[in-house]
Amino acid sequence: MPVLQADKVTETLRRGGSARVDADVPARFAPGDRVVTRNINPLGHTRLPRYARGRQGVIDRDHGVFIFPDTHANTGDPKPQHCYSVLFTARELWGADASPRDKIYIDLWDDHLDPADG
Amino acid sequence: MTGHDHQHDSSLSPTELRVKALESLLTEKGLVDPAALDILIETYENKVGPRNGARVVARAWTDPDYKKRLLEDGSSAIAELGYTGRQGEDMVVLENTPSVHNLVVCTLCSCYPWPVLGLPPVWYKAAPYRSRAVIDPRGVMAEFGLVLDDDVEVRVWDSTAELRYLVLPERPAGTDGMSEEALAELVTRDSMIGTGLALQPK
Amino acid sequence: MNGAHDMGGMHGLGPIDPEENEPVFHAEWERRAFAITLAMGAHGAWNLDMSRLAREKSDPAVYLGTSYYEHWLHGLEQLLIEHGFVTAEEIESREQEILGGAK
Structure with missing residues (x-):
């Protein structure tokens, strides 16, 4: 792509660049589904934080289909898939001393998640 | 600065020097x-800065139809006011209520809704906030002077994807009849991150 | 990668210490580093996720001891070299020129 010229800056910033992908990729989960995050420790980029690996949560909302950064950062492969807000209780992530009321919502993709049993 | 008019300057820090060298090289090329x-x-x-977000919030406080659109499709409703683009392409608006308080963080880097809040403050990008917002949100908010009742549910949103989150703070009491413009003055940056509340009218 | 950037839940990193009436930038080099990063990103040689990865690859001790725009600068420099826009030798020699050394 060409050099960003002064007269193109404002338009370029206003347009931005959505990571949303207009592709017909089926969702593996629906809001309300119970999920467990994978226990992965890749050497490359991942959006699944350490503090939320191997934890049980609930799909809160489906944001739609997005580029998957875990592959996009490492090889450029966008591997489009659904991205969800996943709800975790503070106690699931931090143990019995955490507030019984508080929740943490983390945006995760299909490749970070498996169905939780039961 | 180009490759041909270097200032000779030995008072630069290593970081300043590196930035100058890169800009000089990239410009020359x-x-x-x-x-x-x-x-x-x-x-x-x-x-671009938090006055944009304040206008969005004030509109939502005064126009119920707008608020509904804002909560259903943040990106489109915010675009109605002209705020679009980089780091705000896919917006989600989170409503605070008497029983729910939302707090936004990016534990992995510094994701922040630029078109409505501008560039993030240093503390938002720094280790103390990023590390503790998810494990001790009430302690973090207390450092900002915000102490919530135990029966309020705290929802922390870790911006790990390309969604960008804006908190819709509660409209303060005693603001009936205030204009949208005057209301916007009550909306602080921190109230739209969740580390504060909207100001009380004077 | 399990780097220093992935800090959710860590303890002991100090008070949050918000600055009142904080300026957008705290130094001229921050302005330039910010703008160069965005302008070079527009070339499309790398995507935003690659920029993030480049910042995450910092030495953990360095990452925790440096500021946000220093992370950006480090990531930018790695990508510029990796993609052949500049070489480490060119950067070094340009720095010497700026400092008034041999041209």
Whole structure:
């Protein structure tokens, strides 16, 4: 792509660049589904934080289909898939001393998640 | 600065020197347009900032239909006011209520809704906030002087994807009849991150 | 990668210490580093996720001891070299020129 010229800056910033992908990729989960995050420790980029690996949560909302950064950062492969807000209780992530009321919502993709049993 | 007019300067820090060297090289190679750099800086230093988000919030406080659209499709409703683009392409608005308080963080880097809040403050990008917002949100908010009752549910949103989150703070009591413009003055940056509340009217 | 950037839940990193009436930038080099990063990103040689990865690859001790725009600068420099826009030798020699050394 060409050099960003002064007269193109404002338009370029206003347009931005959505990571949303207009592709017909089926969702593996629906809001309300119970999920467990994978226990992965890749050497490359991942959006699944350490503090939320191997934890049980609930799909809160489906944001739609997005580029998957875990592959996009490492090889450029966008591997489009659904991205969800996943709800975790503070106690699931931090143990019995955490507030019984508080929740943490983390945006995760299909490749970070498996169905939780039961 | 170009490759031919270097200032000889040994008082530069290593970081300042590195930035000067890179800008000089990239300009000389024709890879960056220095005038474009100036416009990028001017845009985020003086044009885009939390006053944009404050207008969104004030509109939502005064126009129930707008608020409904904002909560259903944040990106489109925010675009109605002209705020679009980089780092705000896919917006989600989170409503605070008497029983729910939302707090936004990016534990992995510094994701922040630029078109409505501008560039993030240093503390938002720094380790103390990023590390503790998810494990001790009430302690973090207390450092900002915000102490919530135990029966309020705290929802922390870790911006790990390309969604960008804006908190819709509660409208303060005693603001009936205030204009949208006057209401916007009560909306602080921190109230739209969740580390504060909207100001009380004077 | 299990780097220093992935800090959710860590303890002991100090008070949050918000600055009142904080300016958008705290130094001229921050302005330039910010703008150069955006302008070079527009070339499309790398995507935003690659920029993030480049910042995450910092030495953990360095990452925790440096500021946000220093992270950006480090990531930018790695990508510029990796993609052949500049070489480490060119950067070094340009720095010497700026400092008034041999041209």
